[in-house]
Amino acid sequence: MAILVIAEHDNASLKLDTAKVVACAQAIGSDVDVLVAGHECGAVVEATTKLSGVRSVLVADAAVYANAFADNTSELIVGIASDYEHILAAATSHGKDMLPRVSALLDVAQLSEVVEVVSPDTFVRPIYAGSAMATVQSLDDKKVMTVRSSAFDAVANDGAAVTVSIEKVSDSLSQFVSQSLTESERPELGAASVVVSGGRGLGSSDNFAILEQLADKLGGALGASRAAVDAGFVPNDLQVGQTGKIVAPDLYIAVGISGAIQHLAGMKDSKVIVAINKDPEAPIFQIADYGLEADLFEAVPQLLELV
Structure with missing residues (x-):
């Protein structure tokens, strides 16, 4: 049972959320791959290979992925989706923007904000602003899921995954103009x-x-x-x-x-x-x-x- 986790990063460092989503993936099955789509993101790839339990790191390094546009990344994911039964990303603004596109392109329902794995097709997610928990079962061939990373502990950094380059490059329909980032010495x-x-x-x-x-x-x-x-x-x-x-x-x-x-x-x-x-x-x-x-x-x- 192959599982694909979408790495969250800024081309310079890997976000902690990724290690937590990998923990969720390991609760589903043992064959966990992580996709790193970015540009000049060697440090991110190196950090990802060290995540415990990761089988391989798929690397799509191209300028078109530099700014994590959801339309480009979703096309890339759909292009390799045939090899996976589960596709996971953190329930961040990036994951919430990207995975709905993936689920639409694959014509499957999305499971949002998963906090617990019951079985490979059954999961627990909050409803009514977290005042109740719903156990839901997906009958789709592919499970596309956002994961509430705060519900899982991050995996260790003692892995040694292999890297696999992906040559497929999406056709960009978007143009990067600018971004405004809040800089702070405090932790994220x-x-x-x-x-x-x-x-x-x-x-x-x-x-x-x-x-x-x-x-x-x-x-x-x-x-x-x-x-x-x-x-x-x-x-x-x-x-x-x-x-x-x-x-x-x-x-x-x-x-x-x-x-x-x-x-x-x-x-x-x-x-x-x-x-x-x-x-x-x-x-x-x-x-x-x-x-x-x-x-x-x-x-x-x-x-x-x-x-």
Whole structure:
């Protein structure tokens, strides 16, 4: 049973999500290949060959794949899909853009946000913003799946996979113009072991500065609720929740966040959850491991003095 995992990378480094999707693939079967489509991405290929349990790394290195356009990559995947029964990618913005195209071209249904493998054709995925879990069975010959990487542990880096070059190059119908990237010395939100998130209770974008200090002291990433993003306090790439990023760090600190179901869907799998809120009835306290009923503008500065 051959399984294809689509690597997530930026042509310079392999994203941690890929190692977690490989873990999901290994729960399905043992013949796991990883596709690296990019341009001048030798470091990514080398890192991918080291993923434990990977049989081979398929390398499509061409300028047409440099910017990970979904239309180009999906054509490439469909071109090699006959060799695989399962095609997996992380449920990131890239995976969510690419795999629906693949499933449409293959005329099969897509399985989204898989969090558990029951059998090679049966999987568990969240529904109703994560308040319920659905066990679904696919009868399609090919299973095209996005995987919620926070539900799986990354495989080790002790592998020695072989590399196979793919000469097929897609015809590009898109032209790269530019991209705007947010640069930060903090770790990436989806891969951070510590996340400090703020909500509407912060009151303004200026007040997020105290959370930035706390995140920096803890070596963590900064996050936010949708309410804070909608209010314009922080950019939307910091949003944690059902319509933002799904995270599961070792420590999640929720400051001034009430705990709407939309937000809980994105962070409730965190190992340890700490909530700071002055409202004792805030829903966030129901899932928090540690709760502090206090004014955040008093509690956070005190916390900064302790760490």
